[in-house]
Amino acid sequence: MTSASDICAGRLAPGAYHEAFSDLHAALDRHEARVAAERCLFCYDAPCVNACPTGIDIPLFIRQIATGNDQGAGKTILDSNIFGGMCARVCPTETLCEEACVRNAAEGKPVIIGELQRHATDAVMASGRQLYRQGARTGKRIAVVGAGPAGLSCAHRLATLGHDVVVFDGRAKPGGLNEHGIASYKSTNNFAQAEVDWILSVGGIELRCGQMLGHDFTLADLRRDFDAVFLGLGLQAVNALGAEGDDLNGVEDAVAFIEALRQSTDLSTLPIGRRVVVIGGGMTAIDAAVQAKKLGAEEVTIVYRRGAEQMGASGYEQELALVNGVVIRHWARPVAVYAADGALRAVSFAATTVENGRLVDTGETFELPADQLFRAIGQVFVPQVLEGSHDVLELEGGRIAVDFERRTSLPDVWAGGDCAAGGRDLTVVAVEDGKQAALSINRMLQGFVPLAAE
Known part of the structure; x- marks a missing residue:
């Protein structure tokens, strides 16, 4: 039987936290980068480019690295993806550009595109150079709601096109998912904020933090006061566990746990259980489980x-969890959470299988001892934040409906990132959404008719 003391802080020696949460991948030095770049075949109509949601000219930037032009390589990346530095750290390259690399067929090992992208973008950041400035002022003002990857990507592109942008964000610190929802070992040394500061230094962007849509202002207010609006709201709520005992002490949201860890200035003060169970099968589940283990949990089990x-979560991420000592159990769903003496004691599960295309219980059950449980079973969009306007945005599948230009059902409102229907809940996709919306907004402000879908 567990007790409340089984969730406690300081499970590791003081010096062990820095090592546990050090950078997942050491940065390449110049020689390593040039050697890795030489493996690229510089394909014509390269499949890696087609696999990149932001369309980075990958063969070009790798050739630039191979010839010693790291700064030029960085600009090639950032022209397509202004968050190229963070995406180099968190993109599932193993299922995107690197999976498409032709070297896989020849050698079973792709060019390390993600690490090369980091090398190039880090070179630009380290130089202190600002590659972009606000364009000639147009006199147009655009409101962007959400200072995450989608919102800041949109704002940055609009600023380079000469527009003035006001970015609203409900949190005290900008960055969205990159700042609050990424595993700490993937983005170290406050990189997320350094990248945001660099992006905002383009000029023409005013940031207003602590301003929440639906609370401090409405969509109708923005439509009245600005020439266009972009919504990069992200997702506001976490799905319930759907099991008895979901509200017991010790049952927590994985998203909130990751955010608390990201914002902590002293990891030794973060409480963690001795036996931790994580429910879910996505990136959030992996990030929560691995970090629980790194904080000193003795047993961590993911159940999907x-x-x-x-x-x-990709195969690479699943392997990362296993390497860090996390156990992954498949084909089971939580049924009930049990407590004793005010502390979480165990979680019971029903074994599952697929019959006629439907997930059903097999009739078997089992129990896992636990003193802490994290829910990582998906987030949802809360449409109530859009209330306060007579004009209602159309939704699709519980998120904001958009076309291929990221236009919503309202003529002066665009949306992108996780809050938009049809997305893949990836940072790189959110960045592309923001970029494409900015280009569409710019065309509208110039008086051009919307593009026709191909």
């Missing part, structure tokens, strides 16, 4: 209702 192939 389907098989490994159906998990939202």
Whole structure:
């Protein structure tokens, strides 16, 4: 039986936290980068480019690294993806550009595109150079709601096109998912904020933090006061566990846990259980589980209702969890959470299988001892934040409906990132959404008719 003391801080020696949360990948030095770049075949119509949601000219930037032009390589990346530095750290390259690399067929090992992208973008950041400035002022003002990857990507592109942008964000610190929702070992040394500061230094962007849509202002207010609006709201709520005992002490949201860890200035003060269970199969589940282990949890188990192939986390991320001592159990769903003496004691599960295309219970059950449980079973968009306007945005699948230009059902409102329907809940996709919305807004402000879908 567990007790409240089984969730406690300071499980590691004081000096062990820095090592546990050090950079997942050491940065390449110049020689390593040039050697890695030489493996690229510089393909014509390269499949890696087609696999990149932001369309970075990958063969070009790798050739630039190979010839010693790291700064030029960085600009090639940032022209397509202004968050190229963070995406180099968090993109699932193993299922995007690197999976498409032709070197896989020849050698079973792709060019390390993500690490090369980091090398190039880090070179630009380290130089202190600002590659972009606000364009000739147009006199147009655009409101951007959300200072995450989608919102800041949109704001930056609009600023370079000469528009003035006001970015609103409900949190005290900008950055969105990059700042609050990424595992600490993937983005170290306050990189997320350094990248945001660099992006904002373009000029023409005013940041207003602590300003929340639906609380401090409405969509109708923005439509009245600005020439266009972009919504990069992200997702506001976490799905319930759907099991008895979901509200017991010790049952927590994985998203909130990751945010607390990201914002902590002293990891030794963060409480963690001795036996931790994480429910879910996506990146959030992996990030929560690995970091729980790194904080000193003795046993960490991820439980997912389907098989490994159906998990939202890539094979690489699943392997990362296993390497860090996390156990992954498939084909089970939580049924109930049990407590004793005010402390979480165990979680019971029903074994699952697929019959006729439907997930069903097999009739078997089992129990895992636990003193802390993290829910990582997806987030949802809360449409109530859009209330306060007579004109209602159309929703699709619980998120804001958009076309291929990221236009919503309202003529002066665009949306992108996780709050928009049809997205893939990836940082790189959010960045592309913001960029494409900015280009569409610019065309509208110049009087051009919307593009026709191909």
